Amino acid sequence: MEPKRYDAVLLASFGGPEGQDDVIPFLRNVTRGRGIPDERLEEVATHYRAHGGVSPINEQNRQLKAALEAELAARGIELPVYWGNRNWDPYVPQTLQQIHDDGHRRVLAVTTSAYSCYSSCRQYREDFGVALRETGLEDELAVDKLRQYFDHPGFVRAFLPSLAAGLREMIAAVGAEKTHVFFATHSIPNSDAAAAGPRPLAAQLREQTGAEAGEANGADVYSAQHLAVAELLMSMVEEGSEVDWSLVYQSRSGPPSVPWLEPDISDAMEQRVTQDGVEAAVVVPLGFVSDHMEVIWDLDTEAKETAEELGIRFVRTDTPGTHREFVSGLVDMISERLAQLDERPQRAGMTQMGPWFDVCRPNCCSKVMRDGTIKPTTSAVDADVTPPQAL
Ligand SMILES: CC1=C(CCC(=O)O)c2cc3nc(cc4[nH]c(cc5[nH]c(cc1n2)c(C)c5CCC(=O)O)c(CCC(=O)O)c4C)C(CCC(=O)O)=C3C
Numbered sequence: 001m002e003p004k005r006y007d008a009v010l011l012a013s014f015g016g017p018e019g020q021d022d023v024i025p026f027l028r029n030v031t032r033g034r035g036i037p038d039e040r041l042e043e044v045a046t047h048y049r050a051h052g053g054v055s056p057i058n059e060q061n062r063q064l065k066a067a068l069e070a071e072l073a074a075r076g077i078e079l080p081v082y083w084g085n086r087n088w089d090p091y092v093p094q095t096l097q098q099i100h101d102d103g104h105r106r107v108l109a110v111t112t113s114a115y116s117c118y119s120s121c122r123q124y125r126e127d128f129g130v131a132l133r134e135t136g137l138e139d140e141l142a143v144d145k146l147r148q149y150f151d152h153p154g155f156v157r158a159f160l161p162s163l164a165a166g167l168r169e170m171i172a173a174v175g176a177e178k179t180h181v182f183f184a185t186h187s188i189p190n191s192d193a194a195a196a197g198p199r200p201l202a203a204q205l206r207e208q209t210g211a212e213a214g215e216a217n218g219a220d221v222y223s224a225q226h227l228a229v230a231e232l233l234m235s236m237v238e239e240g241s242e243v244d245w246s247l248v249y250q251s252r253s254g255p256p257s258v259p260w261l262e263p264d265i266s267d268a269m270e271q272r273v274t275q276d277g278v279e280a281a282v283v284v285p286l287g288f289v290s291d292h293m294e295v296i297w298d299l300d301t302e303a304k305e306t307a308e309e310l311g312i313r314f315v316r317t318d319t320p321g322t323h324r325e326f327v328s329g330l331v332d333m334i335s336e337r338l339a340q341l342d343e344r345p346q347r348a349g350m351t352q353m354g355p356w357f358d359v360c361r362p363n364c365c366s367k368v369m370r371d372g373t374i375k376p377t378t379s380a381v382d383a384d385v386t387p388p389q390a391l
């Protein structure tokens with residue numbers, strides 16, 4: 001990747017509703033063209049309704065933006081930070097327009113997603129590609145993306161303090177043998193898991209595990225990244241070696257006929273309790289960057305209720321949020337991208353799966369839309385929106 005003198009940072013996120021009237025329009029934005037059944041929308045709407053129609057995600061992103069600005073300033077890096085979402089105001093296209101109007105031309109995007117799959121990586125690249133087409137800024141604005149940072153020390157370490165505290169609490173209460181750590185992440189369709197990341201690596205994982213995506217954790221890039229980070233975290237906490245753990249999934253949607261990654265967290269909890277005599281659950285929201293609706297509803301409400309029904313103890317540990325090490329890690333990765341190639345520090349990555357690619361490989365997380373088209377993207381070797389490098 002050529003070094004660029006980036007002149008703006010774009011914090012790109014999912015977006016969420018800010019009041020009851022926003023809930024349905026937001027859900028329509030999220031699911032446009034993707035065949036999520038109406039009953040599922042109604043069901044998901046109740047999660048937002050129960051919180052006044054407000055997702056906490058926007059406020060969390062305002063705080064992350066402020067924290068990034070403060071850390072950049074503290075290091076003397078003069079880069080303005082803008083914020084744009086996929087599904088709610090401020091939308092990515094209007095933010096890119098603003099960035100351009102303000103005179104900037106080279107944008108480095110930081111997304112609120114750590115792992116590799118369509119929803120968390122390529123869909124952001126499409127957001128940028130489509131926005132550049134829509135605004136007519138294709139030849140004016142370069143939009144690159146910070147790498148997926150699942151195993152960057154800043155992201156990993158942000159999970160540690162509350163994981164250690166949760167483990168200590170549960171071990172004190174029921175003993176290590178009866179404690180289980182559930183590393184929870186968003187389920188995705190098996191087909192998305194199969195397409196995640198570079199194709200050669202996906203093929204290698206299928207070979208190594210002798211399984212197809214969805215048949216076993218670790219058989220696809222998405223679950224393999226999560227497994228690697230979960231294993232690392234358990235090795236980093238003192239109590240880790242005494243306690244059993246597993247990778248589980250949440251927030252499945254789409255028609256039941258389409259297979260998604262399993263096991264679901266509630267099924268997994270029930271199984272551990274009935275088969276292994278587990279009496280305490282430490283739930284780590286490993287796939288998420290902040291305490292948004294997927295965390296406060298699917299874990300703090302639903303999974304907690306399951307634990308109550310099963311009669312076991314439950315603790316949910318922290319997301320990175322604006323944890324100091326997380327923010328500082330993001331700025332480390334930004335400054336790497338600003339450095340000239342020969343002055344670039346060693347890129348940090350704590351597992352065999354990383355450090356991830358600064359620029360996505362060919363066909364990374366590929367997705368053909370239902371109408372047979374492929375959306376324009378940026379930030380990949382095969383991106384079709386590639387403004388001149390020599391800016
Ligand atoms: C991998 C992944 C992440 C983690 C990485 C990342 O963080 O990016 C994530 C995060 C999030 N998902 C979120 C919300 C939703 N996700 C949905 C639907 C879907 N997610 C998917 C995947 C992911 N999603 C997929 C494959 C679908 C179905 C197809 C589709 O429609 O793309 C739906 C539709 C209704 C439903 O079916 O649940 C909603 C409302 C919010 C906002 C929460 C808030 O408002 O606080 C956040 C941060």
Ligand SMILES: [Fe+2]
Binds near residue numbers: 116117122197360364
């Ligand atoms: Fe990707």
